[in-house]
Amino acid sequence: MGMSVSSGGSGRGGRGHRRRGRHHGxxxxxxxxxxxxxxxxxxxxxxxxxPLLTVGVPIDLPETQAKPMNSETQPITVSVNQAGEIHLQETVIPLDEVVPKLEAIAKTGYEERIFIRGDKSADYGTVMKVMARISAAGYKNLGLVTLQEQDK
Structure with missing residues (x-):
């Protein structure tokens, strides 16, 4: 009756579960x-x-075939809505206060980019009065904002 006796606990040469030469640090x-x-x-x-951070004055812009402008900074926006109210960014202001308020917030002085947005059913004369006042004050970078015309 032959019995075999192993010389270690796990059958791997008496070294248990350790592997030779490896340390787990x-x-x-x-x-x-x-x-x-x-x-x-x-x-x-x-x-x-x-896209939700744009100016929140509801304006129905006219459509044109003009190409979009490249812009690296956020311009100041002056809007004229259907009722003829003038908005500087989102604040309603009278026509006489447009230029003083622009001078107060324009960071680059008369080189500041100003976008004028006019509702397509707004009075054309009101939009032109706003634009004329801003231009007469010395601001050079004025732009009229429109929607790009869709092919039908």
Whole structure:
């Protein structure tokens, strides 16, 4: 009756579960996956929110075939709605206060870009009065805002 006796506890030469020559120390690498995930979520949030940050005065703009302008900075917007009210950004102001308010908020002085938005059913004379006052004050970079004409 032959019995065999092993010389170790696990059958691997008496060394247990250890492997020769390897030590498992602390991992000293930075895991950037959570950082990338957070940045992608923030990117999506800002892409969705950016169009909502435009001027909120409801204006029905006329359509033209003009090409869009390239813009690197946010211009000051003056709007004339259907009722003839004048809005500087989103604040209603009288015609006499347009130029003083522009001078107060224009960061680059008379070189500031100013967009004039006029509702297509607004009085043409009111839109031209606003534009004439701004131009007479010395502002050079004026633009009329329109929608791009759609092919029908």
């Amino acid at each position: 602390l991992m000293s690498e930075i895991n950037v996956t959570p950082f990338v995930d957070v940045m992608l979520v923030l990117l999506i949030i800002f892409m969705v929110a950016a």
